[in-house]
Amino acid sequence: MTQAAKKQALGRGLSALLKDPDNDIKSVNDKNADKVVGNIIELEIDAIEINPFQPRSNFNEETLQELATSIKELGVIQPITVRKLEFNKYQLISGERRLRASKIAGLSVIPAYIRIANDNESLVMALVENIQRHDLDPIEIALSYQRLIDEVQLTQEQMSDKVGKKRSTIANYLRLLKLDPIIQTGIRDGFISMGHGRALITIEDEDAQSDIYHKIISQNLSVRETETLVKNYQDNLKPKTGKTTSKTALPFIISESEKKEIATVLGSKIDIKIDAKGKGKITIPFKSEADFQRILNLIKK
Template identity: 70%
Template sequence: MAKATKKQALGRGLSALLKDPQNDIQSAEDKNADKLVGHIVELELEAIEVNPFQPRTSFNEDALKELASSINELGVIQPITVRKLDFNKYQLVSGERRFRASKIVGLKTIPAYIRIANDQESLEMALVENIQRQDLDPIEISLSYQRLIDEINLTQEQLSERVGKKRSTIANYLRLLKLDPIIQTGIRDGFLSMGHGRALINIEDPQQQLDIYEKILQKSLSVRETEQLVREINTGSQEKKGNKASTTVPKTYKKGIKEFSEYLGTKVDVKLTKKGSGKLSIPFKSEEDFNRIKKLIQGEE
């Protein structure tokens, strides 16, 4: 615990400044604000409330305990970020895992950067900070992107610039939100990868998505195997659609088809579209048979 206490000896002078009601800093123009902005300040954990805009909803307890053990040994190496709400009252913007782990250890204070921001700026900071984390699942990232678009009114292009990601990457994440909620949960729980999810998006029918999801789990299908399965299903669906698109051959054609077949000595097939156009199919058994049919059509026999 001694190491943690030594590590957190930073920012004590600034902490005292913040506790003086006569020096209550509310904006960047206030007296002594320059001493605060960009500096690490020791804040009491009790003075900090959790950010209601935090996109992250679940925290791995074992990982928190490991972080708490590290903080107990080395202290909080990376300061959290908070925004000032009122006198000696702050709201967490980023660093909730560090904040929670510090409470587990029993620390009274934590190093922090203080920002003055309105609710919308706080939401944006929290979301952008959250997206940069390495341990988020694809659905958490997708939801954060969607919230930035909806609540900060950003386009995908603007979002791309804010988070430093390609627009195509953002689009791929957002498409995951079109998956059935059960499949989204499967991705969050680690049963499926983002690659599996991207393959399943190409299946329009939600029930069919779930059927494939079950096969992935039962047979431990890889992403490539899933992509192949999706291709086969889509190809079959397209063939069925193509067959449905062709209309029943009217009686007026049937007599002509019969005459064609008898004249050419092979079964002739006709496919019609709803618009009235069609295709005449004449099968042959060999090159010799092909030449025989050719001569009949050309009137050489």
């Protein structure tokens, strides 16, 4: 018998043990608890309820179908994790994609690790294990960190120890929650990356933030191009020498790609400046009279 087959047989045997009402295991101190906790056991899918603390809220139907097909052919490779609620009743801690896909595949049982924990411990385990094991989008990860702060009162330092991430990394995720909800949705849906979001966070004005967000999408700007665009916007907000300037959002913003487009048409480097009222000027340098005539002819076309 192979090692995998032995584990499967053991899982079925322990499953029968859990269905014995006269020896119901309610805590780690109960008889046979050591045989159950930490072992892989085949549980009936109908006996497992979804964890209300589950941080993942988006499930791609196409990838679920792909996983279901894989499970039909190979079985569930990585067991889910559950906690025991009462006799023959369990709550999911992590592995909701595998559970959903197993239902689609028509499975009646699923391999699981069983833990006995209180609600608070279950919340921590669910959030931490999902952050570490699953392909959550950046906003879902940020929300998971925020829940650990709000509901479990963990500090960023404590979270750093639990999830194995630097405090600066955790702080960067949490800062994403300061973005406009529309931009957060853009990150969740994959229209922009976390890097784009981090660049946009530095803009306080919501209208300007929204303008640049739409430029990123419409012009397919890279993170570096976005950072340059944000820097140009912020430079225009800085007070001029001897003058005081309030931080008023510019009526519109010209991106580096737009500048390059004009420069390409004219065959010359240009400089564009805009003031808070929307007025501005384009400076076109030329090297000689012949170069001036060349540019003039292009403009006349």
